[in-house]
Amino acid sequence: MTGYLTRPFKGHELFGVIEGQPTRGAAASVPERPAARAPADLDALRTNLREVGAAAAANSLLDTFLQEAPECLRVLSGAIAGGQANQIAGAAHAFRGVVAMVRALELAELLERVEVAAERGDVAPAREGIDRLQDQAAAVMEYVRRDRERALAPQ
Amino acid sequence: MTILFADDSAVSRILVQAILAVPGHAVATAENGTEAWVLWQRAHHPVVIADWMMPGVDGLELCRKIRADPRGRSTYFILQTVRTSGTGEATEAGVSAYLTKPIVPAELLDNLEVAARVLRL
Numbered sequence: 001m002t003g004y005l006t007r008p009f010k011g012h013e014l015f016g017v018i019e020g021q022p023t024r025g026a027a028a029s030v031p032e033r034p035a036a037r038a039p040a041d042l043d044a045l046r047t048n049l050r051e052v053g054a055a056a057a058a059n060s061l062l063d064t065f066l067q068e069a070p071e072c073l074r075v076l077s078g079a080i081a082g083g084q085a086n087q088i089a090g091a092a093h094a095f096r097g098v099v100a101m102v103r104a105l106e107l108a109e110l111l112e113r114v115e116v117a118a119e120r121g122d123v124a125p126a127r128e129g130i131d132r133l134q135d136q137a138a139a140v141m142e143y144v145r146r147d148r149e150r151a152l153a154p155q
Numbered sequence: 156m157t158i159l160f161a162d163d164s165a166v167s168r169i170l171v172q173a174i175l176a177v178p179g180h181a182v183a184t185a186e187n188g189t190e191a192w193v194l195w196q197r198a199h200h201p202v203v204i205a206d207w208m209m210p211g212v213d214g215l216e217l218c219r220k221i222r223a224d225p226r227g228r229s230t231y232f233i234l235q236t237v238r239t240s241g242t243g244e245a246t247e248a249g250v251s252a253y254l255t256k257p258i259v260p261a262e263l264l265d266n267l268e269v270a271a272r273v274l275r276l
Contacts, residue, residue: 045257049173052260057173065166093208094163096237100257101166108237 039140041103042147059151062144065102069144072098073137076111080126088126089118095137104140107133156271157181159200161191161217162235163209167258171204174260180267188212192220199226202270204254204263207236207245215248222249231270 042062049055072095079087092115099107110133117125126133158180160171168184175182183200185191189211195203203221205214212220214234221227234245235254242253251273252266 048260052174052264053177054173054260057170061166061169061173064169068165090208093237097162097206097208097256098164098166100237101164101170103257112237 037106039104039106039136039143040099041105042144044103045101059148062102062148065098065144066141066148068098069095069137069141073134077130077134080123080130083123083127085118085121085123088123089115092118092126099137099140102140102144107136107140110136156202156267156274157183157198157200158202158204158267159183159185159191159195159198160204161185161188161209161214162206163187164206167206167235167256170258170260171263174258174263175267178264178267188214188217191217195221195227196224200230201274202231202233202267204233204235207234207238215245215250218245218248218250229274231273233266233270 042058045061046055046058049058072091076088076091076095079091092111096108096111096115099111110129114126114129114133117123158175160168160175160182161184162168162171163186168186172182172184183194183198185194188205188209191203191205192212194200195217203217205217207214214236218232218234221230221232231251232249233252233254234250235256235258237256245253252269254263254266
């Protein structure tokens with residue numbers, strides 16, 4: 001066997017196998033989830049950035065996250081209070097994209113459930129889950145804030 | 156390569172700009188599809204990376220607009236999304252490749268190597 005592809009495969013993976021070169025994506029380490037899952041897997045984010053020589057971007061990315069996430073949460077909370085399914089779906093989707101960047105998987109999963117239900121016109125999961133969603137979002141933001149404080153603290 | 160990147164998330168724009176700067180790509184960024192369309196009409200970037208869901212002109216509509224322009228038929232268009240379904244609609248719109256959020260930096264650079272090869276064909 002010269003090579004293999006796991007389905008579904010992507011274009012760059014197919015090129016890599018044909019040319020006999022492992023793709024960077026395939027070679028990139030995928031850090032395992034921590035046993036007790038942190039609200040955001042910042043180690044995985046940093047590892048992924050370090051692998052391509054972009055480690056320095058982590059701090060500005062996290063600072064921007066701390067500015068962007070509260071606004072996303074505010075918009076989503078407002079949409080849920082308003083009860084319009086399409087607005088809830090859009091706000092949950094936008095927030096999900098932002099939290100995914102810091103590997104906040106549990107929050108991303110909560111947002112996905114709210115988004116998928118709202119796309120069907122069902123706003124009940126959003127209304128019933130708003131407290132948990134806000135708590136988890138607060139936990140993620142606090143976790144990132146502490147990470148940044150540790151990084152900025154004098155050694 | 157000259158790359159146009161469109162995403163309404165500032166976190167996403169910072170991440171992608173930082174990754175693309177490593178191999179020396181020139182990146183123009185847009186905060187939404189409308190702005191991206193204006194930028195593309197001026198510079199005809201050979202590679203476009205766009206988020207699917209954006210206010211106003213979304214990623215799919217941006218792709219359709221670029222494909223409808225004779226100068227955009229060979230543009231390598233990468234659609235990024237947190238969605239895991241609906242790729243058939245994206246393919247019909249003319250998308251060249253997909254990236255699933257969270258963006259894995261190495262996967263993004265691999266995609267751009269493919270883009271460079273395809274554009275040389």
